[in-house]
Amino acid sequence: MERYDQLYRLFADFDTGRLRAYQDFVDLFPPVDSRVALEHWQNASEELAAGKDEIREAFPDVGETFAEVAATATREQAFTALDLYTEYGRAVNVLVLDVDETLRSAGRTDNEIPRDTLHILTEFHEAGTPIVVCTGQTLENVKGFLIQGLGNELVHSGDVSVVYEAGTGVFTPGHGGDTKQLLYADLDDEIRAVFDAVRSRVLSEAPEALRRGCHLQGNEFNVTMKPNFETGSTQARAVIDEALVYMLDLLGEAVLSEVGADGDAGDAETADPETAGAWARAYYAAEDPEIRGVLEGTGETVDHDPADVPDPVAAVFERIDVAYYEADAAEIGSLELNKVAGVEAALDVLGIDDPFSLVMGDSKSDLRVMEWAAANDAGIAAAPDHASRDVLAHVVGTDELVFDPGDATDVLATIYALNRLARLDS
Template sequence: MERYDLLYRLYDTFDAAGVREEQDFVDLLPPLDSRVGLSHWQAVADELSNEKARIRRSLPDGDRYAELAARATRDQAFTALDLYTKYGRAVNALVLDVDETLRSAGSTDNEIPREVLHLLTEFHESGVPIVICTGQTLENVKGFAIQGLGNELVHSGDVSIVYEAGTGVFTPGHGSDTKRLLYETLDESVQSVFESVRGRVIRDLPDELRGNVHLQGNEFNVTLKPNFETGSDDAEAVIDGGLVYMLDLLGEAVTDDPAGPTWARAFYAESDPEIESVLSDRDALPEAGVTDEIPDDVRATFDRVTIAYYHADAAELSAVDLNKAAGVEAALDVLGVDDPFVLVMGDSKSDLDVMEWVAANDCGISAAPDHSSPGVLDHVRDTDGLVFDRGDASSMLRTIYALNLLVD
């Protein structure tokens, strides 16, 4: 019997929703001291065992379909089977952004939901390595990873952290490869630009920004953050101003020519519509044709450096050669994933680098929450259409768990 027919039979004949609810209850119920609570938990566990046994007896390859009923909704299971039909492979690593992907300030109080954490543990126990891929600092990521997943899992040798959007990779339990500082591989000329900007960015803050922004504690990237709630009007105002300020610092770091700041504004406005819009709104956009005046050596350095603008959140200076895709490649190398087929989940421009790398190399699939940046959503919809609701990363993890169950 074909797998599609078996799925129809599973979800039409059995109370799969009830089985899944019982599985969630058994998996996610906090530890209990109450005898009554423990007795109820045991009763649910026994009923779950009985329902799974019924499915096993009734369907060919019943173990597989009993687990599918317990882990995935009907829609998730059929999406998983479509992915299996298309790719014929299991996902052998997870590549996961954190902020606004695994956790969302909009609906989960900015904490990773327990359901998501449990699913990550399930993937780990099934032998799927986890790559946490974020723009945050290493210490921040290590803190919430250990708190959420547990010290034993994080230090199991199967978890890697790509931090600061690809400037470094931390993979506990791998000896000399535990920490790879990718920024040390950059040319000295590029490193000197970052040293110059980092040395001045707080010291030379203009009055309108002083006290309103701070420098994120990165090892390499230079990131200005607002001293206001992310997304607020005040945060928007200071980050927009901070973007213009950092463009000018970059121009002065790259060349001694007085036109350096103007060249930097023109160059990055031409390459990024969001930056162009900010400069235009602040009457800071150079006249048309300025980019034609940029000397080749200055342009070559600008080509090696990225200025990223995150609305009402951050203005960030980073190296083109250091991005999340480069970090993920290094992480998979350390983890020993030689023939990767990964799930990438993310919402921002930096995550798009990984998604495009995966698509170009036919080595995985991509998913994104529905509030992601337009470029990310366009890419995901044009590939497999794996868009999930804000704060509902668990739905996509369940789909991929189902995919892996379906693979022989």
């Protein structure tokens, strides 16, 4: 209990709120050409140094660590950090971070990663903690905003990896021949043929209203339809719901075409495209309540039992993921290339043999990584409070690391404090 008693004393005897304010001002002060502003920054720096010195003197054995904790974390964050260290007995040695609606949120941050979040990520980097950005976005999009926000030197340091398109590829600059790994290239011909067929037809054969209302995201492998309306709007919701139904039918037809010529394909040999689309709707509605809800809401449910889907067709469906992101995207991806596969590949390139990660995310694809971490004693999970129901259930059921939209810094500051406290016993 000694460490808890020391923390109680730290936050009871010192004005840590004032110290954090000085630290934030010093760290986030924008470069300006103003003598008055620069004098203000200098005064804040001196006050910060003096406050840290007082803490160092008051805690001779742990003063440096406590000064950093006090200047970074609130009382609640610091005690949560100590609770986590007491529970797990180790520091977090890699960050696994989703981007959209996790690091940034359209509701709170104008869809930009906040400056304080970017700054604390640089602090983790400087402390030697690798960062794995794990997203459904394209590689070029991710590279662009990472370099803009974190700087080219950090992104190309060799300690940053990008799992893009929800696990179809991994990009880890500075690792020679392992810098870019195209995981989808290892899929067998049957699955790749299905994706090629869907991608070639998804826009050219779409109904006119859908072609006007959607665009195809520039993925290397996944097929993702995005709205030509503001994400989250009523128009975006309507067009993505329509896109989901259309893509299910198209997927059914592509799978039928691939397996129907097989002499052992059974009913698939004589089925027509409409029946194949109905099989896809029935199968994925049974697999995902959100998809079932969209089909019901649009009046597009089918009178088919998923058990009646021919085995050769169902066997392909079992390998393909259909994802629905309300008012944001409808996507077809490979279940063999989910974010877990991408994270494992990234950790291998980064040389992290015994990961203990912080996994932050909000969607079903992030939940798979969280469950992988929990099953392998490989980390802890955190999510914004608007995350999907299943994600929140997992996070609340483990360490309750739930944060407000756009405030990923809350959890990151907690983990930063955890890592500082863990160093006291190393």
